[in-house]
Amino acid sequence: MKLKNKINLYTSVLFIGLLIFMNITIYLLFKNLMVASEISATEQEFDNITAGVISSLGTVATDNLLRAYVPIDGKIQLVASDGKNLAMSVSPSEEKLSKQETAFYDKGVTKEITLDENHYYFYSLPVIWTDGSIANLQVTKSIETAYDQSETLRFILFAVTFVATIPIIVSSQLLGKLIMDPITALTKTMKEITKSGQFKRIPMNQQTKDELEQMGKSFNHMIDLLETIFTKQEQFVSNASHELRTPLTVIESYASLLKRRGIDKPEIFHEAVDAIHAEAVRMREMTEQLLLLAKPNEQWNLDFRSLSLTLITKATTKSFEQAYGREIALNVTEEVVVISDEQKLKQLLYIILENAVKYSEEIITVTIGKQNKEGFIRVSDKGIGIPEEDLPKIFDRFYRVDQARSRKYGGTGLGLSLAKEIANAIHATIEVESSLGVGTNVTIRLPLQ
Ligand code: ADP
Numbered sequence: 006m007k008l009k010n011k012i013n014l015y016t017s018v019l020f021i022g023l024l025i026f027m028n029i030t031i032y033l034l035f036k037n038l039m040v041a042s043e044i045s046a047t048e049q050e051f052d053n054i055t056a057g058v059i060s061s062l063g064t065v066a067t068d069n070l071l072r073a074y075v076p077i078d079g080k081i082q083l084v085a086s087d088g089k090n091l092a093m094s095v096s097p098s099e100e101k102l103s104k105q106e107t108a109f110y111d112k113g114v115t116k117e118i119t120l121d122e123n124h125y126y127f128y129s130l131p132v133i134w135t136d137g138s139i140a141n142l143q144v145t146k147s148i149e150t151a152y153d154q155s156e157t158l159r160f161i162l163f164a165v166t167f168v169a170t171i172p173i174i175v176s177s178q179l180l181g182k183l184i185m186d187p188i189t190a191l192t193k194t195m196k197e198i199t200k201s202g203q204f205k206r207i208p209m210n211q212q213t214k215d216e217l218e219q220m221g222k223s224f225n226h227m228i229d230l231l232e233t234i235f236t237k238q239e240q241f242v243s244n245a246s247h248e249l250r251t252p253l254t255v256i257e258s259y260a261s262l263l264k265r266r267g268i269d270k271p272e273i274f275h276e277a278v279d280a281i282h283a284e285a286v287r288m289r290e291m292t293e294q295l296l297l298l299a300k301p302n303e304q305w306n307l308d309f310r311s312l313s314l315t316l317i318t319k320a321t322t323k324s325f326e327q328a329y330g331r332e333i334a335l336n337v338t339e340e341v342v343v344i345s346d347e348q349k350l351k352q353l354l355y356i357i358l359e360n361a362v363k364y365s366e367e368i369i370t371v372t373i374g375k376q377n378k379e380g381f382i383r384v385s386d387k388g389i390g391i392p393e394e395d396l397p398k399i400f401d402r403f404y405r406v407d408q409a410r411s412r413k414y415g416g417t418g419l420g421l422s423l424a425k426e427i428a429n430a431i432h433a434t435i436e437v438e439s440s441l442g443v444g445t446n447v448t449i450r451l452p453l454q
Contacts (some may be wrong), residue, residue, distance in 0.1 A: 008188075009181040016177035024169055028162040036155035043151035044126055048115070050076060051128045051144050058142055063135045067092040079125070079146035083132075084109050086139050102145055109141055117148070124148050187217040191224055204232040233301045241299035248291060248403060248417075252284040287415060294419040298402075298426065305430055307346040311454045314341040314373050314380050321354050322371055329362050336372040341380040343451040345431050350451070353433070354382065356424040357447045361386040363414045365444065375453065383448045391439040399437065400425045 006014075054074045058081075061070055067083065071094035075081045080102040083091040088109045095103045101121055114129040127145045134140040190207050197205050206225040209218065259277040267274045315337050322333040361369045365388025372383040391399060395406045403418040421435075428435050432452055439445040 009185040012181040012184060013174075013177050016180060017174050020173045020177070021166075021170055024166050024173070028166050032155070032159050032162050035158055036151075039151040039154050040148065043148045044117075047126045047146050047148060048128075050146065051115075054081065054144055055130055055142060059132060062132065067135075068094070076144065076146045078149075079144065080105070082107065082141075082143045082145075083134070084129075084141040084143055085134070091134070091140060099145075099147060105145065107143075118145070124152050184217070187221055191221065194224075198228075204228050204235070230301060237299045237301060241295050244402070245292070245295055248295075249288060252288045252291075255284045256281050283415065287417060291417040291419060294417060294423050298419065298423055305346075305349065307349060307430060309344055309346055309431075311342050312345050312347055312350065314343050314382060314451070317347065317350060318354065318371055318373055318382055321351055321358070325355075325358050325362070331362055332368045333358075334368055334370045336370055338374060341373050341375055342454040343380040344454055345433070345451055349427050349431050350433075353424055353427045353431070353449060354384075356420045356427075357384045357435075357449065360416075360420060361388070361445070361447070363416060364388040376450075378453060379450045380453050381448050381450045383446055385444060385446045387444040390441040390443050390445055391437070392441050393439075396437060396439065400435075 054076070057074050058070060065073075071081045071083070071092050075094040075096050077096050078098055080093065080095045080099060082093040084107050085091050086109050088107055090107050093103065101123075102125070105120060110129045111131065113131065114127070116127050118125050118127045124147070125145050126148050127143070129141045129143040131139050132142045187207070194205050194207050197203075206228055207221045209221050209225070212218070259280045262273060263277045267277060318337075319335060322335055325331065326333050358369070358371075361384050365386035367387040370383075370385045372381075372385070374381055374383075391406055395404075398404045399406070400421045402422045404422075405416060405418040424435060427433075428449065434450045436448045436450070437445065438448075
């Protein structure tokens with residue numbers, strides 16, 4: 006059975022069952038209550054009748070006495086000890102009671118009796134008859150009103166149960182739809198994904214803010230992530246196969262040259278080894294950067310904490326000075342504490358510093374400060390600069406300002422695109438100002454603590 010039908014069936018059966026149980030309980034409780042109160046009123050009347058009859062017995066003609074005390078919906082009777090009727094008076098509405106069999110009781114008796122499907126309350130009390138013998142004073146009174154009322158109640162409750170069944174069935178169907186629609190949409194989308202091989206999302210039209218919306222959102226988020234991973238890996242494969250072809254061709258041609266003439270001509274040997282080494286280094290750098298770009302930002306395991314920008318920049322520039330033998334002036338006027346991931350921030354700084362080292366020869370200045378509620382690091386070089394028209398493109402993958410100078414300075418064209426991804430992941434921004442032949446300023450802005 007389908008889950009939707011199961012929900013319909015179970016909720017309908019449960020609610021209707023509950024309704025029937027409640028109504029039966031109400032009916033029985035009220036019926037007992039009404040009959041009990043009718044009996045109690047009848048008993049009160051019996052007491053009055055008994056007191057009246059006993060006090061006047063023998064003083065008034067028995068028939069007249071009984072007629073005076075007969076209940077308006079019942080019978081009053083005197084029965085001899087042998088069970089014979091001594092005197093009887095029946096109200097006009099209860100003529101059938103005259104057919105009731107008479108019996109003598111030794112003790113006082115009260116009981117409910119049924120005659121022709123009508124309910125009565127019967128009462129018998131031993132009394133002393135005018136001749137000194139023991140007789141029974143018996144009174145029977147209809148208690149049908151209580152049964153009539155409970156019958157009306159039964160009809161009302163039955164009607165209520167029937168009428169309430171319709172909204173119960175409708176609401177259980179709505180409930181089933183409410184639960185099942187998102188699941189059906191999820192299954193449909195999954196089937197479409199399997200069939201078409203495309204990354205599809207569940208349409209989220211209504212904002213219900215419940216677990217089902219959460220499920221849909223999580224699914225869509227998972228598909229986003231899978232698509233990013235897939236696209237990045239696809240990009241990696243196509244970029245790697247395209248970009249590694251040139252260095253591999255260079256290495257191959259130099260290796261053939263070495264094979265042919267390398268042993269005889271030392272200058273060819275040196276040139277080939279240098280070229281192969283340079284290409285190998287470039288290939289390693291490119292592969293490392295490509296691998297990093299292929300990883301979605303969600304999997305970078307970022308650890309955001311308060312960091313002293315001053316300390317990090319000092320340590321990074323020092324290691325740079327040693328590694329590249331370049332002079333870097335540090336310009337710090339105040340302590341700046343930012344919220345960031347240390348490893349990624351250092352990696353970002355490395356990319357910017359590497360470019361400054363690569364594309365300039367004079368002293369590099371690094372400035373740290375605060376501006377507009379943000380911390381910043383500015384790397385300024387007095388190098389070759391970037392033409393204005395190239396500025397918007399330098400963050401694109403594999404974009405190099407011009408191939409000629411790239412060949413001279415090395416580089417992969419991936420540095421700044423990686424820098425941009427890192428900056429996005431750590432909520433930083435990068436601004437580049439440059440004048441051709443004058444120099445370049447790269448500013449990284451970070452959220453302050
Ligand atoms: P690359 O590996 O070629 O340096 P990047 O993505 O880091 O790749 O930089 C893209 C291009 O931007 C570089 O090819 C270079 O021409 C230019 N560029 C980046 N930084 C500087 C700088 N400090 N000075 C001059 N040109 C720069």
